[in-house]
Amino acid sequence: MKKILEPINLIYPLPVVLVTSSDKQGSNNIITIAWTTNVCRKPVSLGIAIGKGKYSENLIKDTMEFVVNIPGKQLLREIDLCGSVHGDVINKFEATKFTPVDSSIVKPKLIKECPINIECRVVSISEIDSSNFFIGEVLKVHIEEDILKDEKEIDFTKLDPVLYAQEKYYSFGNFLEVRGFSKKSN
Amino acid sequence: MKKILEPINLIYPLPVVLVTSSDKQGSNNIITIAWTTNVCRKPVSLGIAIGKGKYSENLIKDTMEFVVNIPGKQLLREIDLCGSVHGDVINKFEATKFTPVDSSIVKPKLIKECPINIECRVVSISEIDSSNFFIGEVLKVHIEEDILKDEKEIDFTKLDPVLYAQEKYYSFGNFLEVRGFSKKSN
Numbered sequence: 001m002k003k004i005l006e007p008i009n010l011i012y013p014l015p016v017v018l019v020t021s022s023d024k025q026g027s028n029n030i031i032t033i034a035w036t037t038n039v040c041r042k043p044v045s046l047g048i049a050i051g052k053g054k055y056s057e058n059l060i061k062d063t064m065e066f067v068v069n070i071p072g073k074q075l076l077r078e079i080d081l082c083g084s085v086h087g088d089v090i091n092k093f094e095a096t097k098f099t100p101v102d103s104s105i106v107k108p109k110l111i112k113e114c115p116i117n118i119e120c121r122v123v124s125i126s127e128i129d130s131s132n133f134f135i136g137e138v139l140k141v142h143i144e145e146d147i148l149k150d151e152k153e154i155d156f157t158k159l160d161p162v163l164y165a166q167e168k169y170y171s172f173g174n175f176l177e178v179r180g181f182s183k184k185s186n
Numbered sequence: 187m188k189k190i191l192e193p194i195n196l197i198y199p200l201p202v203v204l205v206t207s208s209d210k211q212g213s214n215n216i217i218t219i220a221w222t223t224n225v226c227r228k229p230v231s232l233g234i235a236i237g238k239g240k241y242s243e244n245l246i247k248d249t250m251e252f253v254v255n256i257p258g259k260q261l262l263r264e265i266d267l268c269g270s271v272h273g274d275v276i277n278k279f280e281a282t283k284f285t286p287v288d289s290s291i292v293k294p295k296l297i298k299e300c301p302i303n304i305e306c307r308v309v310s311i312s313e314i315d316s317s318n319f320f321i322g323e324v325l326k327v328h329i330e331e332d333i334l335k336d337e338k339e340i341d342f343t344k345l346d347p348v349l350y351a352q353e354k355y356y357s358f359g360n361f362l363e364v365r366g367f368s369k370k371s372n
Contacts, residue, residue, distance in 0.1 A: 001331050002303075004290060007230035007324035008338050010256065010302055011222050013201060013347065013358060036197050037223040039235045040317035044193035047233065047319065049225045070196065073362070080368035104190060116196055117188075124312045126321055131226035133233065133321065135312055138193035145187050152194050156351050161199065163349075163358070165342055167365045172199060173349065173357030176259070180353075182266035 012165035021059035032083030034164035065106035069114035115144035198351035207245035216278040218269030220350035251292040255300035301330035
């Protein structure tokens with residue numbers, strides 16, 4: 001039996017990422033975001049939702065660039081910290097002891113401790129009332145060799161990403177099937 | 187040691203949903219999508235990426251409405267089927283034996299077998315080359331009572347969602363921590 005309810009956000013679980021941003025003067029920030037997805041295959045693009053009034057919103061709009069850093073589970077405390085304090089009052093690189101590394105193309109820094117870093121340039125901003133949805137074209141990706149199976153395939157067991165759903169963090173599960181399996185077994 | 191690579195889609199794992207759509211004449215379709223996220227808290231909104239030229243793109247653009255149906259793991263075969271065949275040649279409600287149920291507000295049908303159904307109206311379309319990113323405002327949600335802890339909290343263990351990453355399906359993992367834990371233990 002189903003209940004009919006008023007709207008709530010239900011697209012979960014989503015992967016936790018750390019978005020780094022910077023203004024033209026070099027002030028920077030790290031924000032924890034789970035409201036993210038891939039958007040386009042050609043050109044490779046992704047999207048991130050950031051609430052209006054956030055410090056990261058201002059930084060991203062200043063340079064129109066950001067970096068998506070994907071952390072593993074061992075960074076859960078740092079993930080939580082970057083989602084719980086404000087970047088305009090606390091320097092999150094200092095608070096987390098993360099190591100900032102120069103990007104190859106964009107101004108925002110990469111987080112060295114995250115096994116994946118994705119350099120992006122903003123190509124679209126959808127302003128939906130209390131939120132900005134930034135779509136970024138991916139310019140360059142940096143991937144830790146240890147989690148690469150080949151040039152394009154990630155070993156997600158080794159990455160061990162953190163998932164988020166309704167104020168809680170979860171781990172990644174187990175392999176089930178390869179896409180297309182239902183056609184092969186018929 | 188990190189490798190610097192050309193762009194690939196890396197925001198994974200993402201939750202698998204089944205999007206139902208319909209044109210004004212009542213032709214309908216089901217498409218499997220993992221490229222989805224929450225977008226805004228007020229009003230509650232979500233986004234879905236659909237490649238250009240897909241049958242579902244035409245249906246959604248005709249009515250500017252869609253329904254996001256969230257399936258559990260026991261529907262993995264149907265999930266895979268709806269992502270592997272084309273809706274303009276195969277009626278996916280017939281192929282999956284899913285039961286179409288009238289929505290309360292929008293024209294596209296709900297899938298009865300999915301424990302969560304989210305009725306949406308399109309408020310924004312970002313066209314990024316080979317892809318459309320539809321942002322939908324959530325108008326009404328239907329949730330199976332068995333997976334509800336209270337009016338707003340889902341028991342994700344009971345929902346048992348399917349995750350998707352790089353052509354493979356995965357299961358959901360285990361609870362790790364509550365958001366904000368890093369502040370409490372300091």
